[in-house]
Amino acid sequence: MARLTFIPQLLRRSFSAILAAAILLFAPLASAFDTVVLDAGHGGHDNGAGIGYVFEKHLALDTTRRVEQLLKKAGLKVIMTRSRDVFIPLPERAAAGNRPRDAIFVSIHYNYSRGSGGAGLESYYYHASSYTLAAYIQAYMVQRTGMVNRGVKTKSLHVTRETTRNPAVLIECGFVSNPTERSRMMTGEFRKRIAEGIAQGIVSFKRAK
Numbered sequence: 001m002a003r004l005t006f007i008p009q010l011l012r013r014s015f016s017a018i019l020a021a022a023i024l025l026f027a028p029l030a031s032a033f034d035t036v037v038l039d040a041g042h043g044g045h046d047n048g049a050g051i052g053y054v055f056e057k058h059l060a061l062d063t064t065r066r067v068e069q070l071l072k073k074a075g076l077k078v079i080m081t082r083s084r085d086v087f088i089p090l091p092e093r094a095a096a097g098n099r100p101r102d103a104i105f106v107s108i109h110y111n112y113s114r115g116s117g118g119a120g121l122e123s124y125y126y127h128a129s130s131y132t133l134a135a136y137i138q139a140y141m142v143q144r145t146g147m148v149n150r151g152v153k154t155k156s157l158h159v160t161r162e163t164t165r166n167p168a169v170l171i172e173c174g175f176v177s178n179p180t181e182r183s184r185m186m187t188g189e190f191r192k193r194i195a196e197g198i199a200q201g202i203v204s205f206k207r208a209k
Helices: 010-028 058-075 089-097 128-145 156-164 179-185 188-207
Strands: 035-040 077-080 103-111 121-125 149-154 168-175
Touching: 010 035, 035 058, 035 089, 058 077, 058 103, 058 168, 058 188, 089 103, 089 156, 103 128, 103 156, 103 188, 121 128, 128 149, 128 168, 128 188, 156 168, 168 188, 179 188
Parallel strands: 035 077, 035 103, 103 168, 121 149
Antiparallel strands: 121 168
16 A cells, blocks of 8 residues: 655654554554454444435444455454344344454444534544554545544543453544535545555554564
8 A cells, every 4th residue: 555645744754653553552452463353334224324225234344344454464363243234233233253263353434523614634542552443544635535533532432441452443534525525435436545545554563572
């Protein structure tokens, strides 16, 4: 995955700062891994965020499949909690994240806010050992898309809280409720860039071990 050469200087500084902070503060807490559990948010009767006929469950699944292919090309083993439009209860998703040894868990979502004011990318973690993974993915997603950086945040979300055996993060890839971002995420090129950012963040996190 080639790095962009036209990223604004300020964005490059933010990207470097996120990675530097993650490496200096939290890298020793993370362990090596060879398996990635990818969790496409929602599915089946659970559409997730939606405007018109644009549903989060479809966007998340397409993006997750793209990440899967990129990670496999990088030599990583990938487990998908779902690879088609089916509903998976939250406890089963977390169980999938806890099942393998030497793994990480990445749940991929698209965001929603009332009105159309929400914008940008954000990454969530719950356990401190997952912060570095979230920071790497967040930084590379921002780098690949140039979108607003909403940062890395801690929040008690079921899949990140209950996945205790391995580092676990939940990624929000833009706001379905924002007309501009919705137009972008409906294109394959945008989902390709998001997937590249997620995959590059994961691979860079692994190489830092």
